[in-house]
Amino acid sequence: MYVAVKGGEAAILNSQALNDRARRGDVAVPELSIAQIREQMRLAVARVMTEGSLYDPDLAALAIKQASGDLIEAVFLLRAYRTTLPRFGASRPLDTAQMQLQRRISATFKDIPGGQVLGATYDYTQRLLDFTLLAEGRERERSEAAGTPPQPAPHVAEFLDQEGLLDAERPDAVDAPPPDLTREPLSFPAPRTLRLQNLARGDEGFLLGLGYSTQRGYGNNHPFAGEIRHGRVTVEYVPEELGFAIELGEIEITECELFNQFKGSASVPPQFTRGYGLSFGHAERKAMSMALVDRAMQAAELGEAIEAPAQDVEFVLYHSDNVEASGFVQHLKLPHYVDFQSELELVRKLRAEYEAARPDDPPATQREAV
Amino acid sequence: MTTSGYNFGYLDEQTKRMIRRAILKAVAIPGYQVPFGSREMPLPYGWGTGGIQVTASIIGRNDTLKVIDQGADDTTNAVNIRRFFARVTGVATTTRTAAASIIQTRHRIPETPLREGQILVYQVPIPEPLRWLEARETETRRMHALAEYGAMRVKLYEDIARFGHIATTYDYPVTVNHRYIMRPSPIPKFDNPKMHRNPALQLFGAGREKRIYAVPPYTDVKSLDFDDHPFEVQRWDSACALCGSHESFLDEVIVDDAGSRMFVCSDSEYCASRRDAGYQGDGLPQKRAQAREARP
Numbered sequence: 001m002y003v004a005v006k007g008g009e010a011a012i013l014n015s016q017a018l019n020d021r022a023r024r025g026d027v028a029v030p031e032l033s034i035a036q037i038r039e040q041m042r043l044a045v046a047r048v049m050t051e052g053s054l055y056d057p058d059l060a061a062l063a064i065k066q067a068s069g070d071l072i073e074a075v076f077l078l079r080a081y082r083t084t085l086p087r088f089g090a091s092r093p094l095d096t097a098q099m100q101l102q103r104r105i106s107a108t109f110k111d112i113p114g115g116q117v118l119g120a121t122y123d124y125t126q127r128l129l130d131f132t133l134l135a136e137g138r139e140r141e142r143s144e145a146a147g148t149p150p151q152p153a154p155h156v157a158e159f160l161d162q163e164g165l166l167d168a169e170r171p172d173a174v175d176a177p178p179p180d181l182t183r184e185p186l187s188f189p190a191p192r193t194l195r196l197q198n199l200a201r202g203d204e205g206f207l208l209g210l211g212y213s214t215q216r217g218y219g220n221n222h223p224f225a226g227e228i229r230h231g232r233v234t235v236e237y238v239p240e241e242l243g244f245a246i247e248l249g250e251i252e253i254t255e256c257e258l259f260n261q262f263k264g265s266a267s268v269p270p271q272f273t274r275g276y277g278l279s280f281g282h283a284e285r286k287a288m289s290m291a292l293v294d295r296a297m298q299a300a301e302l303g304e305a306i307e308a309p310a311q312d313v314e315f316v317l318y319h320s321d322n323v324e325a326s327g328f329v330q331h332l333k334l335p336h337y338v339d340f341q342s343e344l345e346l347v348r349k350l351r352a353e354y355e356a357a358r359p360d361d362p363p364a365t366q367r368e369a370v
Numbered sequence: 371m372t373t374s375g376y377n378f379g380y381l382d383e384q385t386k387r388m389i390r391r392a393i394l395k396a397v398a399i400p401g402y403q404v405p406f407g408s409r410e411m412p413l414p415y416g417w418g419t420g421g422i423q424v425t426a427s428i429i430g431r432n433d434t435l436k437v438i439d440q441g442a443d444d445t446t447n448a449v450n451i452r453r454f455f456a457r458v459t460g461v462a463t464t465t466r467t468a469a470a471s472i473i474q475t476r477h478r479i480p481e482t483p484l485r486e487g488q489i490l491v492y493q494v495p496i497p498e499p500l501r502w503l504e505a506r507e508t509e510t511r512r513m514h515a516l517a518e519y520g521a522m523r524v525k526l527y528e529d530i531a532r533f534g535h536i537a538t539t540y541d542y543p544v545t546v547n548h549r550y551i552m553r554p555s556p557i558p559k560f561d562n563p564k565m566h567r568n569p570a571l572q573l574f575g576a577g578r579e580k581r582i583y584a585v586p587p588y589t590d591v592k593s594l595d596f597d598d599h600p601f602e603v604q605r606w607d608s609a610c611a612l613c614g615s616h617e618s619f620l621d622e623v624i625v626d627d628a629g630s631r632m633f634v635c636s637d638s639e640y641c642a643s644r645r646d647a648g649y650q651g652d653g654l655p656q657k658r659a660q661a662r663e664a665r666p
Contacts (some may be wrong), residue, residue: 008449076414083410084376161467185405185580188508324578327415331495334417334447337440337621338477338636342558343540344622345604350533 007353032154039063044255046281047071051322052078052184053201054252055280072203083182090177092236092245096255100149100229103282105345107225108259112154119230120282124127156227157257160272166259167273170301190313194295198289200278202320211292211312214298219296219308230282232256254279256287260362263304273302379426385409389582393573396584398531401546402514403497408580414663416452419577421474421493421527425455427663428489428573429472434462436470440618441478448476465639476492477540479561481618481640484634492555494576497583499553503597519551522594539604545592546585554591560619565591610635613644614651624647625654 024031038045038061048060052075062080067073103119106112118124158168166307170192178193181201186194199207212223236245256277264270275295282286296310302367326357372599377383385407392406409417424640429435435455439448443465451474464470467482474491484490503521513519522543529537540561540657546552554562555574565572565585572585585591595601607615610634618640620633632654635641 008444009453010445012453014449079410080412082383084380086382171600182410183407185407187405314508315490318507323410325417326417327417328495328578329416330414330415335440335445335476337449338558338619339540339556341621341636342560342604344538346539350537353534 002071017068023066032065034058034061034065037064042076042290043282044069044071045206046283047286049076049280050283050286051075051201051203052082054078055282068133069154070170072322073324075257076326079323084284089240091248092238094235094253096229096231096233097154098152099229099233099253099255100126101153101229101231101251102252103151103231104150104229105225106156106227108156109159112153112159114151117150121284123209126369142209157274158261160226160259165271167262167268167271167302170272190317192294193287195313195317196276196278196290196294198317198320202290203322203325204283204286204289206320206322206325207289207293210290210296210300210316211307214292214296214310219299221260221262221273221295221313223260223292223295225288226257226259226274228254228256228284228287232286252281254281254283254287256284256291258288258295263301268302273298276305375411376458376460378431379429380454381409381423385569386427389423392582393427393584393600396573396582397586399550400422400585400589401550401583402417403576403583404582406582408577411577413451413454415578416495418493419478419580420493420575420579421476421577421590422454422575423574423620424575424582425472425474426458428491429455429459431459431461431463433471434464434469434581435459436467436473436639438463438480438637439476439477440474440621441480442638442639463503466643467639477558478524478554478619479557479564479614480635480638481635482643483564486569487568490512490568490570490571490572492557492574494553494555494574494581495578497553497574497576497579497581499551514550517549521534522551526594526596530596536595536599536601542601543594543637545594547589548592551594552583552585558604558619559593562591562593562601563599563603567591590627606633608633609651610641611653613641613649613652615641615644615649654664 008018038057041061041064044064045057045060048063048071049055049057050058052063054060057082060074063074063077064078070219072276080312101114101117101119102307104114104117106116129262145223157166161168178197179191180201181194186198190198231251232250234250235248238245256279258275259272259276262268262271262273273295274360275291275293275298277290277294279290293310296308297313297316299306300313304311306312379386381389387528388407391406396402396404409419409423411422413419413422435452436443437448437452437455439445442448443452455461456463467473467480467484470488470489472489473480473484474493476493479490495545498507498510500513500522503525504510504513513521526536526538529535538559540558541553541556542562542563543551544554544565554565567590568585569587571587574583575581593601606616606620608620610618610620612634615635618635618637621636623632623634624630625632
């Protein structure tokens with residue numbers, strides 16, 4: 001009797017055991033290794049590291065395995081681990097002009113110093129299922145990449161900068177170290193450093209949709225892909241006791257700069273404005289979406305009318321985080337007996353009053369039955 | 371059973387200190403929402419991360435913890451949070467309201483009156499009482515700063531004009547210490563009077579929204595109303611089917627396919643302790659039906 005809410009503890013333990021079994025699947029099939037996920041699902045690993053705000057391909061692969069491939073759950077796992085880590089300090093800004101390029105394209109100039117490097121991409125694949133991948137262990141032989149490895153190259157933006165046609169990067173009004181969203185609550189007005197940090201952690205799907213909306217006319221700003229580059233950069237850190245920079249290692253990142261035409265305003269001359277995107281690993285869709293939304297959120301600073309969701313800083317920043325969003329949406333699964341009971345009483349009362357006020361009509365339930 | 375590799379209470383001491391500072395500020399300005407650097411917790415946002423961070427920051431080795439959800443100790447989320455603290459602190463847990471020094475709750479205030487020295491920690495999903503009237507945080511903070519609460523009054527008035535009474539049954543707004551309008555987390559309005567001049571310290575944690583607020587002991591907490599439409603709590607026609615209480619908040623439970631209902635205390639510990647003391651309700655509806663048939 002009245003068992004619905006009893007036995008919670010046993011139910012949780014049993015559920016977790018079931019979930020472990022479901023995650024493992026058929027034990028006749030070999031178990032996935034972390035190295036397999038890291039090496040063969042590199043784009044999933046990149047997304048989890050980016051939105052999890054932690055550069056660690058092994059832990060990201062572990063999170064993906066533990067989450068049965070649910071990437072948002074994996075991001076959550078990684079974040080909950082990251083929050084417990086001690087903080088030694090901030091690295092020096094990455095010098096992305098020194099990137100060891102694996103891919104680098106510009107849609108604004110046919111040729112650029114350093115050249116266009118197509119690199120590894122799904123862009124020009126014809127999306128036909130490759131049934132040779134079905135036959136495991138018999139993948140086609142690796143073809144050696146042709147040509148010499150690309151050399152570090154200057155940013156395309158520099159060439160527009162030299163002509164003064166690109167909006168100069170405006171420093172934040174307050175000259176303070178960039179705020180840290182993971183340590184301080186979001187506050188407004190949000191400087192661009194804070195907005196970019198939020199976007200970097202933000203959900204790829206959410207930013208993709210918002211970015212797309214700007215292209216379809218909700219806050220129209222027609223962008224050009226000035227440059228998208230992917231490769232490895234060195235991370236440097238200045239320990240207080242040393243006073244000079246030491247190399248911590250290399251990380252793989254994707255950087256995107258979009259140029260947007262801007263006709264000028266009373267205070268700003270006609271020029272191109274820019275949107276910036278950065279992600280861990282190889283994640284171009286995320287970096288481009290981020291750049292679109294970054295540009296849209298500069299509306300106030302550029303004197304543009306704020307009319308569309310992507311331009312609304314408070315709206316974007318409060319809803320971009322998928323760990324927050326996923327938790328709150330799914331908390332609806334928790335019991336709400338008490339609230340619902342209160343609402344039930346209210347609706348019954350309102351319904352009784354409604355029926356009483358219309359004595360000539362048959363009750364609504366009877367009307368439906370007819 | 372405690373988990374190694376984590377600090378006592380999961381959070382590191384610096385974080386606890388930051389949260390305790392926010393709590394002190396909240397206690398100093400009753401009902402004011404203090405922004406704090408909410409951490410990512412190993413439980414999902416919306417499932418009690420604010421309350422968990424508050425509890426983790428104030429709990430000590432000598433504390434006794436009780437966790438309830440919807441008034442009950444044995445709902446899955448309450449069980450899970452209690453297990454979490456048992457794991458990361460090793461402190462004693464209890465289901466007895468009177469025996470607890472810290473009670474973390476979602477959606478209810480226990481029926482057993484609290485006493486001095488106890489701390490009630492609420493899990494809060496949306497801390498801002500003006501949120502449904504104004505979506506923007508920048509705007510609602512300004513409204514609080516100026517005590518510009520006309521919009522809330524108008525909303526309650528519109529309810530009366532439309533329905534003849536105020537149509538809010540839970541999360542019913544209150545004025546704390548004659549200054550800030552506060553959202554009491556979604557407790558039923560039945561529980562609102564218990565907040566007024568309560569001898570216990572009441573702390574509210576909203577993890578996702580990154581806010582902490584407080585009602586210090588013996589603080590005035592007044593549910594919003596009008597002189598000609600005074601605040602009232604809901605009452606039930608029936609008593610608890612298990613313990614016979616007429617005083618407690620009752621949950622409606624559907625007991626068979628025919629849709630028979632029974633009403634039972636939402637506060638499971640209160641109900642059990644009454645039954646232990648010999649009180650008895652009418653039992654299941656069938657039992658009542660059989661009892662009626664048995665009568666000549």
